[in-house]
Amino acid sequence: MKPCIRNLLLPLSLIALVATAPATRAEGEDETAWNTGLKQKLFADRPIVEDQTVAITAPYRAEDPALVPLQITSQFPQTVEKYIKNITVVIDNNPVPFSASFDFTPESGKADIATRMRFNAYTHVRAIAETNDGKLHMAKAFVKASGGCSAPIGADIEAAKARMGKMKFKLDGDKLTLGQPNPLQLLVSHPNITGMQMDQISRMIQPAHFVNEVKVSFAGKPILTAKTDIAISADPNFRFYFTPNQAGELKAEIKDNLGNQYSATQAVAP
Amino acid sequence: MAGLGACTLGIGLALLGLSPSTQAESLSLQEIAPGVQVHQGAHQLPDTHNRGEIANIGFIAGERCVAVIDSGGSPEQGLALKRRIEASTRVPICYVINTHVHPDHIYGNLAFKSAGVRFVGHHKLGQAMAMRAPYYTERAPSQLGFQLSLEHFVPPDLPVTETLDLDLGGRTLHLTAHPTAHTDNDLSILDRKTGTLWLGDLLFMGHVPVVDGSLNGWLAEIRKLRAVEAQRVVPGHGPVVAAWPLALTGEENYLKMLQAEIRVAIKEGKTIDQAMNELGRSAKPDWQLFDEFHKRNIATGFAELEWEDD
Numbered sequence: 001m002k003p004c005i006r007n008l009l010l011p012l013s014l015i016a017l018v019a020t021a022p023a024t025r026a027e028g029e030d031e032t033a034w035n036t037g038l039k040q041k042l043f044a045d046r047p048i049v050e051d052q053t054v055a056i057t058a059p060y061r062a063e064d065p066a067l068v069p070l071q072i073t074s075q076f077p078q079t080v081e082k083y084i085k086n087i088t089v090v091i092d093n094n095p096v097p098f099s100a101s102f103d104f105t106p107e108s109g110k111a112d113i114a115t116r117m118r119f120n121a122y123t124h125v126r127a128i129a130e131t132n133d134g135k136l137h138m139a140k141a142f143v144k145a146s147g148g149c150s151a152p153i154g155a156d157i158e159a160a161k162a163r164m165g166k167m168k169f170k171l172d173g174d175k176l177t178l179g180q181p182n183p184l185q186l187l188v189s190h191p192n193i194t195g196m197q198m199d200q201i202s203r204m205i206q207p208a209h210f211v212n213e214v215k216v217s218f219a220g221k222p223i224l225t226a227k228t229d230i231a232i233s234a235d236p237n238f239r240f241y242f243t244p245n246q247a248g249e250l251k252a253e254i255k256d257n258l259g260n261q262y263s264a265t266q267a268v269a270p
Numbered sequence: 271m272a273g274l275g276a277c278t279l280g281i282g283l284a285l286l287g288l289s290p291s292t293q294a295e296s297l298s299l300q301e302i303a304p305g306v307q308v309h310q311g312a313h314q315l316p317d318t319h320n321r322g323e324i325a326n327i328g329f330i331a332g333e334r335c336v337a338v339i340d341s342g343g344s345p346e347q348g349l350a351l352k353r354r355i356e357a358s359t360r361v362p363i364c365y366v367i368n369t370h371v372h373p374d375h376i377y378g379n380l381a382f383k384s385a386g387v388r389f390v391g392h393h394k395l396g397q398a399m400a401m402r403a404p405y406y407t408e409r410a411p412s413q414l415g416f417q418l419s420l421e422h423f424v425p426p427d428l429p430v431t432e433t434l435d436l437d438l439g440g441r442t443l444h445l446t447a448h449p450t451a452h453t454d455n456d457l458s459i460l461d462r463k464t465g466t467l468w469l470g471d472l473l474f475m476g477h478v479p480v481v482d483g484s485l486n487g488w489l490a491e492i493r494k495l496r497a498v499e500a501q502r503v504v505p506g507h508g509p510v511v512a513a514w515p516l517a518l519t520g521e522e523n524y525l526k527m528l529q530a531e532i533r534v535a536i537k538e539g540k541t542i543d544q545a546m547n548e549l550g551r552s553a554k555p556d557w558q559l560f561d562e563f564h565k566r567n568i569a570t571g572f573a574e575l576e577w578e579d580d
Contacts, residue, residue: 064566067573069543116542116573120405146566149316149372149482151402155570156450156484163577172539187576198403201423202396235573239541 029142031124033092042090042098043128046136053137054087054111054129065119065145065152067233072127072139074111077181078104078243084111086130091231093123095196099231102240108223109181109243116233118152118194119145153194154234157206160191165262169250176270181241186216186252188237188262194230211236213255219248244268297350299358300510303464303502305331305441307358308510309351313477313558316343316374318415323347325374325471325506329355330461332438335364337390339459339468340506341378344416348378365390365436367445368426369470369506370453371398372482373406373414379424390436391426392447392455399423430457448472451488452480458495465501467514475508478557478564479521485529485571486578492522524553532571542572 039048057071074084083106089099104111111129119125126140145152154160170185188211195208214226214236223242247269255261299307308328316322322343329338329351336355341348355363366382368391369375376399379389403423410418428434430447441463448456452471459468472491474480481488496515503514531549540548546565554560 063546064569067542067566067569069541069546069569071543114541121408146562149374149480150566151405153401153405155482156454156487156574158450158454159484159574159577166577170539189577196404197400198407198420198423199400200420201400201403201425204394204397204400206397206401233573235577237542237573237576
């Protein structure tokens with residue numbers, strides 16, 4: 001047992017919370033949701049090892065719960081012999097814990113992914129990586145969603161709706177470096193409306209409307225394929241790698257849950 | 271964790287021994303112009319101690335009607351404001367105006383709900399309440415120390431699309447629904463009789479501005495607001511009254527600095543994480559609650575400005 005004095009450092013809010021709301025006392029610090037059904041639902045009985053295959057970087061305190069930068073970094077390069085096939089991101093205490101699933105290939109170069117997500121509560125976020133030998137590896141982080149006036153929805157839905165489907169690639173220096181992993185950013189404009197609301201309050205309801213599939217290819221070969229859900233922030237943003245061996249065309253194809261499809265291409269050269 | 275719980279329980283209960291509604295019971299109001307009364311909120315993060323009662327709230331009284339402007343950060347503060355109004359005037363409350371959706375401005379609404387009281391807000395306020403209510407409701411017990419239900423979110427039954435004049439008897443309030451700025455549902459109130467402009471959170475003083483709408487939009491509104499003829503302004507956070515339009519300067523400078531630095535960071539190919547950690551640190555001495563809100567302002571601004579050339 002830790003000495004009691006340490007508790008004096010706790011914020012007042014947490015102290016009062018412990019006293020007034022024992023039912024929510026844990027505020028996500030335990031892993032009940034994961035251990036009592038979530039893991040089973042998403043991965044059945046497959047063993048998952050917590051190891052260093054991937055590292056997850058998330059802020060301990062989410063400054064804006066609508067826009068939490070999340071970074072998953074693989075600890076080895078992608079080769080044909082050994083690579084990460086998939087990374088699934090789970091946010092335990094979100095209304096929809098399954099947040100995204102990213103498929104990588106050896107052409108990805110590095111199975112790194114950075115994106116922005118919504119956090120509804122104090123919660124663990126976990127990245128489960130499947131290596132090409134079929135084994136599952138996990139890294140996790142704890143995130144405290146910030147307080148105040150924020151909410152995990154987009155700040156300006158109308159602006160995102162007005163340019164819905166627009167996409168941009170951003171390549172470092174605007175040119176390729178052949179034979180090694182190149183960092184690439186894909187920006188997608190989409191309001192990504194969660195559909196979480198109390199319909200009784202307003203007649204102007206906003207039904208769920210979000211990007212649920214992202215496919216990125218280079219020179220006809222897939223480099224990133226993702227299934228995404230409502231945890232992805234408005235105007236989805238993905239940073240990842242690909243390894244080009246010649247000039248070619250980047251292509252992004254996205255779909256949303258209402259059946260809309262958008263695509264964008266960009267020719268890139270060394 | 272078990273040890274931690276046992277230790278903190280005692281401290282927590284001792285704290286609860288103090289009346290949680292101390293602030294609401296002693297709600298202080300200052301008359302900043304004839305018939306215009308404002309309660310000053312403190313620059314604090316909402317928590318279980320202050321119960322989210324942190325915004326400037328108040329009312330304007332005419333000969334026939336009182337208009338409440340922002341109902342408070344808790345149901346109790348709403349009640350306390352209502353009692354203070356009833357004790358100070360026999361003129362009935364006809365309107366509750368919400369300047370925007372944030373909890374510290376709307377959680378007192380229910381206290382005023384009765385026949386003859388109209389709720390007034392930006393035409394997007396109802397939608398914003400509906401979208402935020404599930405999250406706000408879930409977090410209120412742990413964050414603010416009270417339970418909320420659907421009933422506490424009283425949406426406007428008098429929505430304002432562009433402008434609306436409310437006749438209070440002997441004075442008319444001119445309401446303006448703004449395009450996305452601090453939030454996507456900001457409403458300002460001009461009392462022409464005394465030249466008092468009530469801006470809600472379109473104006474922060476002392477408390478660092480919080481961008482929960484659009485950085486570019488807010489700066490555009492500030493430029494337009496400068497043309498409003500008024501003697502004085504009531505900010506959503508800050509003193510109960512300030513000189514107009516001088517009061518805008520600090521906020522405008524901060525937002526312009528954010529806009530300029532974020533634009534450079536995007537041009538240089540910086541990531542949102544880098545921007546959040548690096549930008550605008552020099553403004554810290556100028557503002558209270560800087561560490562609590564500055565990074566989120568960068569995040570919101572960054573996500574917006576990534577698209578501004580499209």
